[in-house]
Structure formats: structure tokens, C-alpha cells
Amino acid sequence: MKLEALSLADVDALVALDAATNIHPWTAPLWRDTLNQQHTVGFRDAGGQLGGAAVFSRVLDEAELLMIAIAPAQQGKGLGRALLDGVLRQLAAEGVREMFLEVRASNQRAQALYQSAGANEIGQRRNYYPCAGGREDAHLYAFYLSAAA
Ligand SMILES: CC(C)(COP(=O)(O)OP(=O)(O)OC[C@H]1O[C@@H](n2cnc3c(N)ncnc32)[C@H](O)[C@@H]1OP(=O)(O)O)[C@@H](O)C(=O)NCCC(=O)NCCS
Numbered sequence: 001m002k003l004e005a006l007s008l009a010d011v012d013a014l015v016a017l018d019a020a021t022n023i024h025p026w027t028a029p030l031w032r033d034t035l036n037q038q039h040t041v042g043f044r045d046a047g048g049q050l051g052g053a054a055v056f057s058r059v060l061d062e063a064e065l066l067m068i069a070i071a072p073a074q075q076g077k078g079l080g081r082a083l084l085d086g087v088l089r090q091l092a093a094e095g096v097r098e099m100f101l102e103v104r105a106s107n108q109r110a111q112a113l114y115q116s117a118g119a120n121e122i123g124q125r126r127n128y129y130p131c132a133g134g135r136e137d138a139h140l141y142a143f144y145l146s147a148a149a
Contacts, residue, residue, distance in 0.1 A: 001082040003090070006040040006053060008032060013050040014040070021069040024130070038066060041087065045074070052083050056091070056099070063091050065101035068110075084117050092145040099145065104129050105137040114141045 006014065011031050018025035026034065034040060034055055042053035052070040056063050065087070070080045091099060102125070103110050115121075119141040128138035 001043050001079070001086055003041045003043055003083070003086045006035065006042045006050075008035050010040075010042070010050060010053075011035065014042075014053060017050055017053055017069055017071060018067070020072050022067075026067075034066075041083075041090070043079075043083065045071075052079055054083055054087050056087060058091070058094075058096065061095055061097040063096045063099040065099055080113050081117060084113065088117070088143060088145060092147060095147070097145055099143040101141050102128070102138040103141065104131070105139055106131070111139060111141075114143075117143070119143050 011028055014031050014035075015025070015028050018031070038055050038057050040053060040055045043051050045051045050071070051074050053067070054065065054069075055067040056065050068080065068084060068087075070083065088099065100122075101114065101119075103114065105124075120143075121139060122142045123140040125138040125140065127135035129136050
């Protein structure tokens with residue numbers, strides 16, 4: 001998979017991807033701020049359409065995964081794993097040692113992805129996310145990276 005840094009030219013595609021994969025998607029202005037302030041990478045399908053994207057923040061040798069999504073029609077084909085592995089490889093090569101993330105307790109699929117990619121569950125935040133029935137917990141994961149990753 002060839003990852004590329006995304007730019008303001010990708011705002012519409014990111015808004016559409018987010019709306020199709022996230023129950024609380026970001027607005028276009030928030031995506032513009034994100035593109036200006038965070039690291040956003042993605043890949044395109046053969047037709048040039050955005051197939052998936054990931055957003056992470058970075059401070060010194062720590063990173064946080066803020067968003068990862070694969071277009072619905074492309075899910076379940078190993079692309080999420082490839083995108084996550086690509087992000088981890090890029091961060092490791094840049095000297096990052098840890099990447100943290102939070103995920104909804106109900107998001108078993110994403111947790112299976114993180115666990116299969118080597119993440120360690122390091123804690124939980126009670127009632128962290130709003131959801132249809134009220135609130136749900138966040139599960140916190142950490143990847144410990146080495147320069148050889
Ligand atoms: C979570 C997401 C990024 C995974 O991407 P994907 O391309 O569908 O996943 P992959 O095909 O690469 O599979 C990766 C792992 O996910 C798990 N997985 C995949 N499909 C699954 C399913 N239907 N049910 C449960 N686990 C599943 C498997 O553990 C798989 O591990 P393996 O490679 O060892 O088999 C994608 O489903 C998505 O965009 N979901 C909506 C957005 C989201 O929830 N993002 C995460 C927010 S924290």
C-alpha cells in the first residue's frame with residue numbers, strides 16, 4: 001500500500017469517508033483544522049478515490065492515533081491492517097517510541113485490529129463517549145515501537 005500525506009484538496013473526500021464510517025463524524029471546518037495541525041495520511045484506489053485514511057498527532061517521541069477508517073466497500077480485505085502498519089512503520093522510522101489511541105468499548109472490530117497489530121490495552125475511561133443509549137467506556141491501547149519496526 002502506498003501511503004500519501006493528505007492535503008486541503010482532500011477535505012471533501014475525508015468528510016465523506018468519516019461520515020460513512022463514524023457515528024460522530026467531524027465537520028468540514030474541523031477537517032480543515034486537522035489537515036493544518038495534525039498528520040493525515042491515506043491511500044487511493046485504482047480509480048484515484050480515497051480508500052482509507054488515518055490521522056495522528058505527534059509530540060517528540062510519542063504519537064496518538066486520532067482517527068483511522070477504511071471506505072465501507074473496502075473493509076475486511078486487510079486494508080485497515082496495511083494502513084495501520086504503514087503508519088506504525090513511518091512513526092518508528094521517524095523515532096517515535098509509543099503510539100496511543102482510544103476506542104469505543106463497542107467497537108470490537110477496531111479492537112481486534114489493534115490487538116492483532118500488537119497493541120497493548122493499558123486502561124479504560126468510564127463513560128467517556130456519548131452513544132445512543134447514553135455513554136460508553138473508552139479502551140486505551142498503546143503500541144511500543146522500535147526503530148526496526
Ligand atoms: C476498523 C477498520 C479500520 C478495520 O479495517 P478493515 O480494512 O476492515 O480491517 P482488516 O480487513 O485490515 O482486518 C484487520 C483486523 O480486523 C479484524 N476484523 C476485520 N474484520 C472484522 C470483522 N468483521 N469483525 C471483527 N473483526 C474484524 C481482524 O482481527 C483483522 O485481523 P487479522 O488481519 O489478524 O485477520 C474498519 O473496519 C473501519 O474503517 N471501521 C470504521 C471506522 C472505525 O471504527 N475506526 C476505528 C476507530 S477507533
